[in-house]
Amino acid sequence: MGEPKLYTSPEAAQALGVSDSHMRNMIRTGIAHPKCAIGGTWMFTPDEIKRLRHRKRTPGKTAKQK
Numbered sequence: 855m856g857e858p859k860l861y862t863s864p865e866a867a868q869a870l871g872v873s874d875s876h877m878r879n880m881i882r883t884g885i886a887h888p889k890c891a892i893g894g895t896w897m898f899t900p901d902e903i904k905r906l907r908h909r910k911r912t913p914g915k916t917a918k919q920k
Contacts (some may be wrong), residue, residue, distance in 0.1 A: 859900065860889060860899060862898075863877045863895065863897075878896075885906075
Protein backbone atom coordinates (compact mmCIF):
# COMPACT_ATOMS: atom_id res chain seq x y z
CA MET A 855 0.00 0.00 0.00
CA GLY A 856 1.31 3.40 -0.95
CA GLU A 857 0.83 6.85 0.45
CA PRO A 858 -2.66 8.36 0.12
CA LYS A 859 -3.18 10.91 -2.63
CA LEU A 860 -2.22 14.43 -1.62
CA TYR A 861 -4.20 17.45 -2.78
CA THR A 862 -2.82 20.93 -3.48
CA SER A 863 -4.25 23.89 -1.60
CA PRO A 864 -6.32 24.97 -4.66
CA GLU A 865 -7.74 21.44 -4.96
CA ALA A 866 -8.51 21.35 -1.23
CA ALA A 867 -10.12 24.79 -1.43
CA GLN A 868 -12.32 23.65 -4.32
CA ALA A 869 -13.35 20.52 -2.40
CA LEU A 870 -14.30 22.70 0.58
CA GLY A 871 -16.07 25.36 -1.50
CA VAL A 872 -13.76 28.19 -0.42
CA SER A 873 -11.26 30.36 -2.27
CA ASP A 874 -7.57 29.52 -2.41
CA SER A 875 -6.79 32.73 -0.49
CA HIS A 876 -9.21 31.67 2.27
CA MET A 877 -7.47 28.28 2.35
CA ARG A 878 -4.09 29.98 2.81
CA ASN A 879 -5.59 32.12 5.57
CA MET A 880 -6.82 28.97 7.33
CA ILE A 881 -3.26 27.61 7.18
CA ARG A 882 -1.82 30.88 8.51
CA THR A 883 -4.28 31.00 11.42
CA GLY A 884 -3.76 27.35 12.35
CA ILE A 885 -7.20 26.08 11.32
CA ALA A 886 -5.91 23.95 8.42
CA HIS A 887 -2.97 21.58 8.84
CA PRO A 888 -1.30 20.64 5.55
CA LYS A 889 0.87 17.52 5.51
CA CYS A 890 3.78 19.25 3.77
CA ALA A 891 4.80 21.85 1.23
CA ILE A 892 6.23 20.76 -2.11
CA GLY A 893 7.86 23.51 -4.14
CA GLY A 894 5.95 26.18 -2.23
CA THR A 895 2.57 24.43 -2.63
CA TRP A 896 0.80 23.19 0.49
CA MET A 897 -0.37 19.59 0.24
CA PHE A 898 -3.37 18.12 2.09
CA THR A 899 -4.39 14.56 2.89
CA PRO A 900 -7.95 13.37 2.24
CA ASP A 901 -8.38 13.01 6.02
CA GLU A 902 -7.49 16.67 6.60
CA ILE A 903 -9.94 17.80 3.92
CA LYS A 904 -12.62 15.65 5.56
CA ARG A 905 -11.77 17.14 8.99
CA LEU A 906 -12.03 20.67 7.62
CA ARG A 907 -15.33 19.89 5.88
CA HIS A 908 -16.87 18.78 9.19
CA ARG A 909 -15.28 21.33 11.52
CA LYS A 910 -17.38 23.49 13.79
CA ARG A 911 -17.62 26.92 12.23
CA THR A 912 -18.07 30.28 13.85
CA PRO A 913 -20.11 32.99 12.13
CA GLY A 914 -18.12 35.52 10.19
CA LYS A 915 -18.53 39.27 10.25
CA THR A 916 -21.54 40.68 8.44
CA ALA A 917 -21.30 43.75 6.22
CA LYS A 918 -22.54 45.91 9.12
CA GLN A 919 -19.77 44.64 11.45
CA LYS A 920 -16.91 45.43 9.02
